[in-house]
Amino acid sequence: MSLSDVLYDEYNVIKGRKINPEEGSYTSYLFGKGLDKILKKIGEEATEVIIAAKGDNKEEVVGEICDLLFHVEVMMAEKGLDWNDVQGEIEKRRAKEKMNVEKEAKRKAENRTDETVIN
Numbered sequence: 581m582s583l584s585d586v587l588y589d590e591y592n593v594i595k596g597r598k599i600n601p602e603e604g605s606y607t608s609y610l611f612g613k614g615l616d617k618i619l620k621k622i623g624e625e626a627t628e629v630i631i632a633a634k635g636d637n638k639e640e641v642v643g644e645i646c647d648l649l650f651h652v653e654v655m656m657a658e659k660g661l662d663w664n665d666v667q668g669e670i671e672k673r674r675a676k677e678k679m680n681v682e683k684e685a686k687r688k689a690e691n692r693t694d695e696t697v698i699n
Contacts, residue, residue: 587663590650595657610654618658621651 581589594607601608610618625648632644656662 584663587649587653591653591657591663594650594653595662598657607654610651611658615655615658618651618655622648622655625651 597605597607598611601611610621625644629641629644629648632641635641656666
């Protein structure tokens with residue numbers, strides 16, 4: 581299964597919990613508590629990723645990244661966003677970066693700079 585398949589599947593489970601809350605579900609609990617609780621959890625998980633990354637335990641870092649992504653997905657569902665929104669933005673940014681790299685290569689190939697030198 582590809583990463584995108586895994587993320588889409590997990591997101592769909594999360595979205596399902598928002599639409600049909602289940603008793604005892606942590607995801608349903610988060611939706612019930614609202615956006616502030618979800619955002620607080622994202623902050624906590626981001627901090628835990630940073631702390632784990634300072635150490636040498638790869639499994640711990642991966643686990644914390646998964647926790648962070650899960651809570652980001654909960655926030656996405658709460659805000660009506662999905663992975664297609666994220667993918668679209670990444671594609672726009674990559675296209676812009678590619679365009680900038682091509683412009684710079686063209687400037688270098690033409691042996692010019694955009695800087696003005698005043699003596």
